[in-house]
Amino acid sequence: MRKILVMSGKGGVGKTTVAVNLAVKLSEKNKVGLLDIDIHGPNVPKMLGLEGTEIRGENGKMLPAEYSPSLKAISIGFMLKDQNAPVIWRGPLKHKAITQFVNDVEWGDLDYFVVDLPPGTGDESMSIAELIPEAEAVIVSTPQEVALLDVRKTIGFARKLNIRIIGLIENMSGGVFGTGNVEKLAKEEGIPFLGTIPLDGSIARASDGGKPFVLSGADGGFGKIAEKIALYKPPHL
Numbered sequence: 001m002r003k004i005l006v007m008s009g010k011g012g013v014g015k016t017t018v019a020v021n022l023a024v025k026l027s028e029k030n031k032v033g034l035l036d037i038d039i040h041g042p043n044v045p046k047m048l049g050l051e052g053t054e055i056r057g058e059n060g061k062m063l064p065a066e067y068s069p070s071l072k073a074i075s076i077g078f079m080l081k082d083q084n085a086p087v088i089w090r091g092p093l094k095h096k097a098i099t100q101f102v103n104d105v106e107w108g109d110l111d112y113f114v115v116d117l118p119p120g121t122g123d124e125s126m127s128i129a130e131l132i133p134e135a136e137a138v139i140v141s142t143p144q145e146v147a148l149l150d151v152r153k154t155i156g157f158a159r160k161l162n163i164r165i166i167g168l169i170e171n172m173s174g175g176v177f178g179t180g181n182v183e184k185l186a187k188e189e190g191i192p193f194l195g196t197i198p199l200d201g202s203i204a205r206a207s208d209g210g211k212p213f214v215l216s217g218a219d220g221g222f223g224k225i226a227e228k229i230a231l232y233k234p235p236h237l
Contacts, residue, residue: 003113003135004229005128005163009150011119014171015140017207018197018222019116020047022138024212025226027071030111033064034073035101037128038118039087039094042077049210053078061106074105091123098127120150121157129161136164138194138229142172143181151182155189166232167192169225172199194228197221 006019016038023034036044045051045065053065055078064072076087076097089097107113115135118124128135137158141151151168158165170182173196186193197203197220206213214222 001110001113003115003132004166005115005117005132005135005137006140007117007125007137007154007158008119008140009121009152009154010141010147013119013140013142013147014197014203015119016043016047016116017203017213018138018140018169018171019114020044020207021212021214021220021222022226022229023071023073023112023114024067025214025222026112026114026230027068030070031109032071032112032114033107033110034067034071035113035115036073036075036077037098037101037124038116039076039089039097039124041118042075042080044073044075044116045077046210047207047212048073050078051083051210055079058106061104062100063106072107074101094123095127098124099131102128102131121153125157129163133162136166136232138166138169140169140171141182141185143170143178145181148181148185151185152189155191164234165191166229167194169194170196173197175199192228192232195221195225197225 006015008015023032026032036042048067050065056063064074066072139154141147168182168186168191173179183193203213203220213220
């Protein structure tokens with residue numbers, strides 16, 4: 001099973017949109033689990049159109065929400081009675097919840113385990129790195145320099161914790177954000193560049209509507225990126 005962490009150094013770069021669409025794309029030919037560990041901003045249920053889904057238990061395990069026969073998901077968002085209520089937790093509570101999501105969910109046999117992380121390199125990132133030491137990372141950024149400053153920190157975080165970086169993705173490429181800066185950074189850091197996703201209002205509308213963009217008949221770059229992830233082999237193998 002491939003375990004892929006979708007990370008970003010900065011909030012608002014569309015990381016969850018990327019995680020959801022890549023998970024859906026990979027699930028066309030594989031069995032995929034999607035874990036949302038953004039405790040304070042769990043958006044996966046909405047983007048999959050699964051808001052209001054109740055998580056059940058069986059034989060001491062939680063059963064994840066089923067988006068399709070080949071894609072299952074879990075998120076703290078499924079467990080909140082009031083979707084507008086903030087989750088005010090310190091680090092130990094977040095670590096306990098993430099541990100349960102990894103160890104106490106009946107995921108079944110998976111080909112890919114995609115983890116949507118919150119921005120930055122805080123408690124949640126530390127917890128998942130500890131719980132899944134063999135995970136690989138995909139790092140998402142927009143092209144602005146202010147976003148790239150934070151991406152450099154995420155790259156450093158992954159390297160210090162020996163998390164193999166599959167590559168970088170430039171999201172919201174073009175228009176007011178410019179283009180090409182993430183690819184340039186990838187070359188500077190010696191990291192694969194996985195591709196660009198355009199600044200496209202239809203992608204945002206699809207996410208808001210709970211219908212992943214890749215199901216619209218358009219690709220938006222997600223297909224090629226998913227293929228590169230599937231074909232990725234570490235340089236030493």
